[in-house]
Amino acid sequence: MLEPEGKIIKILIADDHPIFRNGLKSVIESVANYSVVHESDNGEDAFKYICENEIDLAILDVEMPIMDGFEVAKQLHVEKKSLKIIFLTMFKEERFVNKVLDLGVKGYVLKENAVIDILNAIKIVSTGNKLYISPIIEHYLEARNTKAEYNYKESFESLTNSEKKILKLISENKSSKEISELLFISGKTVENHRSNICKKLELTGSNALFKFTVDNKFLIDKMHF
Numbered sequence: 001m002l003e004p005e006g007k008i009i010k011i012l013i014a015d016d017h018p019i020f021r022n023g024l025k026s027v028i029e030s031v032a033n034y035s036v037v038h039e040s041d042n043g044e045d046a047f048k049y050i051c052e053n054e055i056d057l058a059i060l061d062v063e064m065p066i067m068d069g070f071e072v073a074k075q076l077h078v079e080k081k082s083l084k085i086i087f088l089t090m091f092k093e094e095r096f097v098n099k100v101l102d103l104g105v106k107g108y109v110l111k112e113n114a115v116i117d118i119l120n121a122i123k124i125v126s127t128g129n130k131l132y133i134s135p136i137i138e139h140y141l142e143a144r145n146t147k148a149e150y151n152y153k154e155s156f157e158s159l160t161n162s163e164k165k166i167l168k169l170i171s172e173n174k175s176s177k178e179i180s181e182l183l184f185i186s187g188k189t190v191e192n193h194r195s196n197i198c199k200k201l202e203l204t205g206s207n208a209l210f211k212f213t214v215d216n217k218f219l220i221d222k223m224h225f
Helices: 019-027 043-052 067-077 094-102 111-126 135-157 161-171 174-181 189-199 208-217
Strands: 010-013 034-040 055-062 084-089 107-110
Touching: 010 019, 010 111, 019 111, 019 135, 034 043, 043 055, 043 067, 043 111, 055 067, 055 111, 067 084, 067 208, 084 111, 111 135, 161 174, 161 189, 161 208, 189 208
Parallel strands: 010 034, 010 055, 055 084, 084 107
Antiparallel strands: none
């Protein structure tokens, strides 16, 4: 697959599997203006190279030695805010997608489909601020979300507007203290609301509510109040 020559897109690939990495490089460099300028087999080497050199895009495996993809992205979010990042991952779960989006990562490519998806991902991510998620992940999430939306629709409708606001703030990782300050209510009132939310959603356990918000952020973001 060849495209007209233009600005050279300098790309780093970080993955600890050399055969996979070489295959990905071959596919990427089939495009005339895509150049893999560095390969890393661990996150620390990738982070060091990016900090010392000018590149346009980093393709990072989520699971790597020394520093994983998330750790690298967290550091780059501070050090190289303009750098575009595509994650390679085996994970389809919503909480991983949300975690990636929170880091400002622009591409989320499933490794099993990387050879097929990577060129589209690079094209979309490198030419603007649009997000690319592998179609297979989108289909998985759509089916999962439809099922979850059906299961929790009545439960969400039973929440008061105040409870919905608090649930949304919890999904944004706000503490009870932060919620009380944002909503100008007492800490005790926040805890009462949290308790009522758990009862209505049938959640039990000390961390059950937070885990629910992580796993179902897509539903919480759709709530109206």
